[in-house]
Amino acid sequence: xxxxxxxxxxxxxxxxxxxxxxxxxxxxxxxxxxxxxxxxxxxxxxxxxxxxxxxxxxxxxxxxxxxxxxxxxxxxxxxxxxxxxxxxxxxxxxxxxxxxxxxxxxxxxxxxxxxxxxxxxxxxxxxxxxxxxxxxxxxxxxxxxxxxxxxxxxxxxxxxxxxxxxxxxxxxxxxxxxxxxxxxxxxxxxxxxxxxxxxxxxxxxxxxxxxxxxxxxxxxxxxxxxxxxxxxxxxxxxxxxxxxxxxxxxxxxxxxxxxx
Amino acid sequence: xxxxxxxxxxxxxxxxxxxxxxxxxxxxxxxxxxxxxxxxxxxxxxxxxxxxxxxxxxxxxxxxxxxxxxxxxxxxxxxxxxxxxxxxxxxxxxxxxxxxxxxxxxxxxxxxxxxxxxxxxxxxxxxxxxxxxxxxxxxxxxxxxxxxxxxxxxxxxxxxxxxxxxxxxxxxxxxxxxxxxxxxxxxxxxxxxxxxxxxxxxxxxxxxxxxxxxxxxxxxxxxxxxxxxxxxxxxxxxxxxxxxxxxxxxxxxxxxxxxxxxxxxxxxxxxxxxxxxxxxxxxxxx
Numbered sequence: 001x002x003x004x005x006x007x008x009x010x011x012x013x014x015x016x017x018x019x020x021x022x023x024x025x026x027x028x029x030x031x032x033x034x035x036x037x038x039x040x041x042x043x044x045x046x047x048x049x050x051x052x053x054x055x056x057x058x059x060x061x062x063x064x065x066x067x068x069x070x071x072x073x074x075x076x077x078x079x080x081x082x083x084x085x086x087x088x089x090x091x092x093x094x095x096x097x098x099x100x101x102x103x104x105x106x107x108x109x110x111x112x113x114x115x116x117x118x119x120x121x122x123x124x125x126x127x128x129x130x131x132x133x134x135x136x137x138x139x140x141x142x143x144x145x146x147x148x149x150x151x152x153x154x155x156x157x158x159x160x161x162x163x164x165x166x167x168x169x170x171x172x173x174x175x176x177x178x179x180x181x182x183x184x185x186x187x188x189x190x191x192x193x194x195x196x197x198x199x200x201x202x203x204x205x206x207x208x209x210x211x212x213x214x215x216x217x218x219x220x221x222x223x224x225x226x227x228x229x230x231x232x233x234x235x236x237x238x239x240x241x242x243x244x245x246x247x248x249x250x251x252x253x254x255x256x257x258x259x260x
Numbered sequence: 261x262x263x264x265x266x267x268x269x270x271x272x273x274x275x276x277x278x279x280x281x282x283x284x285x286x287x288x289x290x291x292x293x294x295x296x297x298x299x300x301x302x303x304x305x306x307x308x309x310x311x312x313x314x315x316x317x318x319x320x321x322x323x324x325x326x327x328x329x330x331x332x333x334x335x336x337x338x339x340x341x342x343x344x345x346x347x348x349x350x351x352x353x354x355x356x357x358x359x360x361x362x363x364x365x366x367x368x369x370x371x372x373x374x375x376x377x378x379x380x381x382x383x384x385x386x387x388x389x390x391x392x393x394x395x396x397x398x399x400x401x402x403x404x405x406x407x408x409x410x411x412x413x414x415x416x417x418x419x420x421x422x423x424x425x426x427x428x429x430x431x432x433x434x435x436x437x438x439x440x441x442x443x444x445x446x447x448x449x450x451x452x453x454x455x456x457x458x459x460x461x462x463x464x465x466x467x468x469x470x471x472x473x474x475x476x477x478x479x480x481x482x483x484x485x486x487x488x489x490x491x492x493x494x495x496x497x498x499x500x501x502x503x504x505x506x507x508x509x510x511x512x513x514x515x516x517x518x519x520x521x522x523x524x525x526x527x528x529x530x531x532x533x534x535x536x537x538x539x540x541x542x543x544x545x546x
Contacts, residue, residue, distance in 0.1 A: 042545040107446035122448050123397070123432035202439075205432030206400050208545040219435065223327040223403030225351060227334065 022238060028231045037232045042208050043217070047240060050213040053125070054193035057132035061140040061189050066182065069144035070170060074153065087138035095135050099202025102130065106203075123205045128213060131199035140189040147181020148174060187248055194241050214240070290317045291339045291492065291499055294332045296325035297437045298344025298369065298405065299482050301461060302512045309511075310502050316495065324436050326351075326403045332487060333357060339490040340499060342482070344437055345369065345405035346534035349483040358485035362497060364504045367517035368524040368533070369480040371409045372456040373469040374444050381450045386417055386475055389451055390425040397449045399440045400433035402544040405480070406440060407433065410453035412477045412537045441466060455480075456527070460516040473529035479521070481534050 037043050071077070072084055090098060105111040106122050114121075121127040151174060159169035175182075197215035204211040206220055214237045221230040295303050300322055307318045321328055325343035329352055332338040341358050343349050352358045375383050381394065389396050399407030414426055431449055434440045441458045443449050445465040459468040484503055486496040502508060509519045518524035521533060 103442075103446055103448065107448060112447075201435050205397075206435045207430075207433040208402075211432060216435075219327075220400060220403050222330045223324045223400070223435070225326045225329045225333070225348065227330060230330075 025231045025234060028227050029235075030228045030232075033228055034232050034235070037229060038236065042212070043233070043236065045209050046212050046214050046217045047236065049125075049128070049211070050194055050215070050237075051240065051244075053128045053132060053213065054190050054196075057129050057136060057193045058140075058186055058190040060129070060133050061137045061193075062144075062182070062186055064137055065140035065144050065185070065189075066175075068141045069148055070174065072141070073145050073148040074156070074174075087142050090135045090138045095131075095196060095198030095200075096202055097198075098134055099131055099199035102127075102134065102199065102203045122203060123207075123211065125204075125211065127204035128200050128211055131203050132193040132196045135196050135199050136189045136193050139192060140185050143185035143188060144178065144182055147178040147185065150181070151177045183252065187245060191241060191245055194244075195237070289315070289492070289495065290319060291495060292337060293318060293320045293340045293342055293499075294328035294338050294487070295320050295322050295340075295342040296328060296344030296348070296405070296482070297322050298325070298455065299342070299366070299512070299517075300438065302508075302515050302517065303342065305511045306503060306508045309507070310499060313502075314498075316499075318499070324404050329357070332489065335489075337489050338487045339492055339496040340484060341487050342366075342484045342503075343405070344482060345409070345480040346483055347405050347408060347536050349485065350536045352485070356488060358487055359493075360485070362486040362500060363483055364485070364500055365534075366482045366484050366503055367509070367512045367519055368521060369482065370456045370518065370524055370528045371406070371413060371453060371476055371480070372458075372471055373451050374441065374454040374458045374466050375451045375469055376444055376447055377465050377467055379467060379469070383451050383469055385469070386413070386471060387422070389429060389453075390418070390422045391429075392425075394429045394451070395431050395449045396426070396429045397431055397434055397440065397443050397452045399437060399452075399454070400435055401539040404434070404436055404440075406437050406454055408537050408539050409478065409480060411539050411543050413453060413471065413475060415540065416477050417475050457516050470528070473531075476528050476531055478535060478537070479518075479524045479528065479531045479533050482517075483534075 068083075072080060093101070103122065106115055119126050121130050155173050155177070156166075156169045159173050160166070164172065195215055197213075197219065200211075200213060201216050201219065206212055206216050208217075208220075212220070214233060218230055218233045218237065221227075221233055293307070303320070303322075307320055310316065311318055321331060321338075323331070325345065325348040329341065329343065329348050332341060341349070341352055343352070349358070349363065353360045353363070373383060373386065373389070375381065381388070383389070383394075388394070398410040399405075401407035401411045414423060418426060434443055434452075437454070440452050440454050441461055444452050444454075444458075445462050451469075456468050456470065459466050484500050486493055486500060490496045513519055518527065524533075525531070
């Protein structure tokens with residue numbers, strides 16, 4: 001019992017650590033500026049941009065992550081170890097470095113060709129999605145692989161012995177059993193994409209009403225030594241992020257780590 | 261069991277802390293500088309020289325002039341504020357974050373067009389930046405001083421139609437002085453409105469096209485002043501004196517900064533020096 005209480009105490013410590021940081025923002029909070037900033041066309045555009053880019057990046061990440069995670073979890077093939085290690089790249093390399101890598105890629109002949117004949121990424125909306133995708137795809141794959149690793153392979157073996165094709169056993173056995181893990185991975189991926197800053201600003205720039213996401217707006221506000229506006233934008237980002245995540249969890253009818 | 265685990269963790273964390281921290285330097289004299297990125301290469305050299313001469317350890321935080329000012333205000337610490345241009349120094353003076361009487365001018369900067377090496381788009385002047393299909397970038401005028409200079413030049417020299425065409429050609433804003441240079445170096449844009457010195461920061465990839473004298477509104481300067489948060493005012497003033505010494509000016513000269521008003525005027529003609537510019541709202545969408 002004492003041990004459980006101790007663990008609960010640690011959970012509250014974590015909560016108060018972050019809650020304390022949020023409360024401390026009130027020191028520079030100006031109520032009159034809040035409504036002005038929130039209902040400003042520029043802020044509204046940034047909010048829309050942030051949410052839509054994070055959602056698209058998350059969906060693309062999941063499309064890549066689910067089959068990749070399945071391959072890494074269930075199959076044995078040459079180079080598996082290297083691929084598995086490479087997934088950690090976004091965690092090893094800072095987001096700003098990832099953004100710089102993208103910018104350097106697009107200045108190379110291959111990247112230039114791609115931009116001229118395909119999609120314009122640098123300083124454009126697709127650049128935001130690409131930056132968020134690059135920083136989240138590895139993490140999404142890692143999270144979903146962890147969920148699939150928990151499911152014993154014998155279930156698929158049974159399905160195969162009953163005549164199911166590999167695709168059918170994946171769709172009817174593995175995918176439903178790892179559904180909760182995939183949803184948890186999607187939520188974390190979305191949250192990371194929403195808050196992504198370093199890679200986004202490096203490849204997409206910081207122009208208001210074009211590529212200024214909320215994290216970039218926060219940075220530019222601080223760059224303008226406008227601390228009060230910075231605080232309000234942080235509140236807006238926290239509001240969107242926590243609101244959407246909490247809402248999703250409520251909709252799913254689950255508590256945060258109760259993914260039974 | 262829990263106690264043993266806690267004890268082991270404490271020992272481990274303490275050991276890591278001592279490995280990561282240079283404990284010998286705790287008693288050393290130190291200075292903390294907040295420096296705008298517009299003078300990064302020479303400022304780094306000057307700091308090393310100061311450390312070598314005095315034994316004082318100098319910690320430098322580089323960034324956009326406004327960003328490092330915010331950091332200094334929020335951290336309530338720092339001995340020197342050394343922004344990239346006068347605009348943020350004016351703000352720091354107005355709000356009481358530096359001692360105005362300690363302000364000194366280090367060097368002068370002149371705005372110019374920067375293009376890719378070899379000038380593949382044959383840009384000869386400001387009017388070429390409105391040509392259809394030209395890809396142009398400026399620093400974000402909301403927070404990066406060279407961006408405000410760019411807007412001021414556009415507002416002064418372009419007609420309504422030219423301004424519209426120029427805005428059409430702007431692919432985006434960059435978030436720092438250094439990034440403005442990088443986007444040309446990486447050939448992501450055809451031209452930027454930056455500082456004339458950019459060419460000497462990266463001579464292999466960038467060249468400067470001077471603006472006409474009548475196009476330039478102001479000559480910028482890099483100021484330095486002692487922060488009101490300092491606990492070591494005498495030492496901070498010693499550093500300011502060192503920065504404006506001939507020895508350090510020669511470092512700046514190596515990077516082709518203008519060391520006097522006369523030098524800057526000889527390059528671009530007589531102009532007002534420094535001051536502040538209120539960027540019109542249409543450029544920041546505030």
